[in-house]
Amino acid sequence: MKITKSLFLAAALALGGQAATAQQVPLEQNQVVRDGFYAIGLADEIRKNCPQISPRLIRAYSALKDLEQYAREQGYTEADVKALEDNDAAKDALRAEVNAELQARGAVPGQTSGYCKIGREEIARGTPAGRLLRD
Template sequence: MRRFAAILLSAGLSSGPVAALQPLHENPTVVNGFYAIGLADEVRKNCSSISPRWLAAYNYLRALEKYARDEGYSEAQIEELVENKKEKEELRGRIRADLAERGATPENPEGYCTVGREEIAKGSVAGKLLRAK
């Protein structure tokens, strides 16, 4: 049996065809994770009654990096996404549009506090990165 397994492994037949990884900026887990971090960041910057949970945010970011590595993405691919200004701006625009739909705008700063308290109350990923003072 060991010999058969060794033959399969050496022939590359045991794991079947290797699927190509989707671009990291399209990976739903990564995109949703960065969205949650960005949402929490926008709330904490615009609402003085909500503060960040820095350690939770740091740990969550590290967990996302570990997830990407475990999925097979290289350090270079991870770094490329982290440094990609175009992707950051697109995500920031999406977050700000979503916040505006929920009533959080520069003209209505209390809306950020409302969104933050809602996220905290429902225990969302973004909410877990925030603390009401």
């Protein structure tokens, strides 16, 4: 099972059972949640395509716990989480954005060098994705 899917499901399950309060946007459109999953997706694509870079699973788990806490503070419900978990279109759209960014930055599917270069850049800059990786 891919790390992104596993982490996504873990986050979704961890968010269940929370009290309802009004939100401004659906969970998948919440910018903080979206940015968090974007970073996880970017890190996952890099680590899958660059054998020299590995994931920092504890940090990824901590990032998900932070998203969980944020969602709780915003009042998202179990139904919101379930809808996000089941939203293949949103996951596919986010994956397409990640892949487009990688290709725009020089990554070529099947060639590790571009992914490794981007991964090292992310790590060096200390970006959210870079903090989820190690060289």
